[in-house]
Amino acid sequence: MVVAATRNKAQVHLSPPQLEYFNLIKHSVGNDPLVTVEPLEQLPSGDFLIALRVRGLRKARALATLLVASVAVGAVRLHVKVRTTGGTLVKPIRRTFTPAQIVGLYQTALRTNKLFLSVKVVRFFGKAAIYPVFRARIIQFFNDDLSDFYRNYNNVAAFVFRDVLRRTISRTSIRCSTAQLKSK
Numbered sequence: 001m002v003v004a005a006t007r008n009k010a011q012v013h014l015s016p017p018q019l020e021y022f023n024l025i026k027h028s029v030g031n032d033p034l035v036t037v038e039p040l041e042q043l044p045s046g047d048f049l050i051a052l053r054v055r056g057l058r059k060a061r062a063l064a065t066l067l068v069a070s071v072a073v074g075a076v077r078l079h080v081k082v083r084t085t086g087g088t089l090v091k092p093i094r095r096t097f098t099p100a101q102i103v104g105l106y107q108t109a110l111r112t113n114k115l116f117l118s119v120k121v122v123r124f125f126g127k128a129a130i131y132p133v134f135r136a137r138i139i140q141f142f143n144d145d146l147s148d149f150y151r152n153y154n155n156v157a158a159f160v161f162r163d164v165l166r167r168t169i170s171r172t173s174i175r176c177s178t179a180q181l182k183s184k
Contacts (some may be wrong), residue, residue: 008051015144017073018048020153021164022034025050025080027139028160032113034059036085047077053085060090065166067092081165097170099128105169106132115139115157117179129173132165134158136178 022040030037034055041049054060066081069092071078082090097105099121104140110132120131136156143153162176 001138006163016076018076018078019144021071021073021078022048022050023052023141023143023153024139024160025052025067027141028115028157028164029113031115032110034112043079048082050078050079051084053087053088054082055091056083057084059111060084061093062105064090065105066093066109066169068141068164083158086162097129097172099172101175102130102172106130115161116124127173129170129175131175131177132158133153133177133179134161135148136181 010164018040022037026037029035029052034140038051038053038054041051041099043049046119052063052097060082067080067082069080071080084090093105103121106116106119110119115137117133117135120133122129122131135155138154139157139160140152140154142151144151145153155176158178165174165176167174
């Protein structure tokens with residue numbers, strides 16, 4: 001938070017929403033030795049670009065398919081683009097996927113992510129749901145959050161991934177989950 005004092009007024013400035021979404025991606029999907037999240041870039045249109053560089057074309061295509069490609073946070077629009085380490089823009093795969101194929105996308109995209117554990121398929125009344133399972137970890141970064149004494153953003157890793165990954169693919173529900181801790 002930045003406080004600028006003028007002669008008779010104090011102005012409070014909070015972290016902009018594009019910075020929070022950038023940090024959500026950086027600290028979740030970017031927690032992978034094969035993924036680099038480039039600095040946030042403002043486009044001439046006023047929108048923002050979050051670019052990821054990914055080692056491996058299969059991994060890059062899987063990530064491009066799973067990530068929310070465009071999001072509006074208030075009046076701010078953000079676009080997420082995936083490139084290979086060589087700079088080639090990678091487009092999401094556009095076709096219908098079976099639940100088993102969606103599991104394969106998650107395994108390919110997140111196998112080397114330090115927060116990802118596994119992905120499961122559960123069937124309810126004949127419909128499948130996909131459960132990517134993430135470590136029981138907190139993602140924390142400074143965000144001028146006035147509800148936190150230290151002004152940090154704090155959330156469970158699974159919920160952060162839920163905010164940056166698609167919630168349905170081919171009409172199959174995606175439910176990001178937290179690994180169960182072993183009881184003591």
